[in-house]
Amino acid sequence: MFEDIVWFLLLIPGAFVLGWLASRLDVVHWRIENRRNPKAYFKAMNFLVNQQIEDALQNLIEAIRINPENKELPHILAGLLQRSGDWDKTLSLYNQLLHRSDLNDQERLKVIFSMAECYYFAGMYSQSSQYYQNLLNTSYRQLALKGLLRVSERTKNWSQALSLSTQLADHKTSKHHYWCEEGKLVAISEGAKEIFQKVIEDTPKHPRAYMELARWYADNRDYHSAFDTLWVIFENMQYYAPLVCCEILGYAQHIGQESKVFQAVEKLFQKNRCVDFARTLEENGHSKPSSGEYFMQMMRQSESLLAALLWVQPFNFLHDEQKLVHKILQHKSQDLDSYRCSHCGLVTKKFYWQCVGCKSWDTIPPLRLGEL
Numbered sequence: 247m248f249e250d251i252v253w254f255l256l257l258i259p260g261a262f263v264l265g266w267l268a269s270r271l272d273v274v275h276w277r278i279e280n281r282r283n284p285k286a287y288f289k290a291m292n293f294l295v296n297q298q299i300e301d302a303l304q305n306l307i308e309a310i311r312i313n314p315e316n317k318e319l320p321h322i323l324a325g326l327l328q329r330s331g332d333w334d335k336t337l338s339l340y341n342q343l344l345h346r347s348d349l350n351d352q353e354r355l356k357v358i359f360s361m362a363e364c365y366y367f368a369g370m371y372s373q374s375s376q377y378y379q380n381l382l383n384t385s386y387r388q389l390a391l392k393g394l395l396r397v398s399e400r401t402k403n404w405s406q407a408l409s410l411s412t413q414l415a416d417h418k419t420s421k422h423h424y425w426c427e428e429g430k431l432v433a434i435s436e437g438a439k440e441i442f443q444k445v446i447e448d449t450p451k452h453p454r455a456y457m458e459l460a461r462w463y464a465d466n467r468d469y470h471s472a473f474d475t476l477w478v479i480f481e482n483m484q485y486y487a488p489l490v491c492c493e494i495l496g497y498a499q500h501i502g503q504e505s506k507v508f509q510a511v512e513k514l515f516q517k518n519r520c521v522d523f524a525r526t527l528e529e530n531g532h533s534k535p536s537s538g539e540y541f542m543q544m545m546r547q548s549e550s551l552l553a554a555l556l557w558v559q560p561f562n563f564l565h566d567e568q569k570l571v572h573k574i575l576q577h578k579s580q581d582l583d584s585y586r587c588s589h590c591g592l593v594t595k596k597f598y599w600q601c602v603g604c605k606s607w608d609t610i611p612p613l614r615l616g617e618l
């Protein structure tokens with residue numbers, strides 16, 4: 247009994263010492279954690295979440311000052327600076343990071359890639375190319391190839407884009423567009439015709455090369471061939487027919503084939519109440535001035551605001567109130583007659599194969615916003 251009490255008394259200071267040691271360890275751990283992610287870092291993240299970029303920047307700079315060994319913080323800061331368009335500071339930050347002796351090979355490659363991207367977004371394409379080139383024999387090869395491809399597209403170096411696209415493993419190919427762009431560069435020479443014909447052979451289900459080839463024939467006053475080439479789209483790629491219905495009618499007028507085109511457009515319009523078909527039929531129809539009948543058919547089917555606007559277009563509004571209503575209608579529905587990129591949402595009056603906003607290919611449907 248006495249021995250038990252002695253043991254018990256001895257255990258009390260032992261437990262006290264262990265408790266003290268544990269609390270010391272906690273403090274040390276907290277200090278290490280705090281050094282790894284200083285309070286300024288959390289503040290910066292908080293500002294970032296609230297879109298207060300300037301405050302986030304100041305706190306990140308402070309976090310880097312407290313913890314200069316951290317290799318991730320400069321990347322976050324550089325990303326923020328890049329977002330603000332401060333290219334000089336971003337690049338200088340990456341340069342400092344690149345010359346640090348404690349970077350391993352992989353970390354160094356990451357910095358080089360970030361610099362290539364930064365130069366690209368700053369529009370400094372030759373510097374960007376150089377940095378991407380430095381990554382071609384590394385684990386960043388595929389990313390570097392994609393970067394170089396973007397640079398080639400921006401600088402309209404289509405032959406280089408073609409060569410790069412063949413080296414990319416998982417790239418959704420836009421080769422036919424590169425060929426077409428290359429063909430357009432050689433303009434009316436026979437070389438352009440051969441390029442377009444080759445693209446048609448390679449990608450017979452894409453309409454672009456047919457359209458380019460038809461224009462080539464038209465530029466060379468061969469309207470029969472221009473007509474026949476576009477006719478393939480009318481027969482086999484009707485989704486894209488709205489893009490060419492007006493153009494093919496122009497070629498048809500040269501060779502006396504208008505009625506063939508009218509019949510075809512009329513047939514397509516019955517299947518798809520598309521505004522480009524309606525416009526072609528109204529503007530070039532037999533009744534002058536246009537009766538508005540096709541726009542009316544569109545309205546009956548889908549209450550199309552765009553069709554309504556086109557229907558009232560030829561009216562001669564005399565009273566100020568009428569003019570005001572017309573002006574408001576026009577203003578509110580102006581985008582309906584435009585195209586929209588399905589990737590970035592950019593709205594454009596003109597149709598593009600490559601979106602002028604996000605630079606994606608084939609992301610703009612050939613239909614007006616008012617019809618989608």
Ligand SMILES: [Zn+2]
Nearest residue numbers: 587590601604
């Ligand atoms: Zn886009």
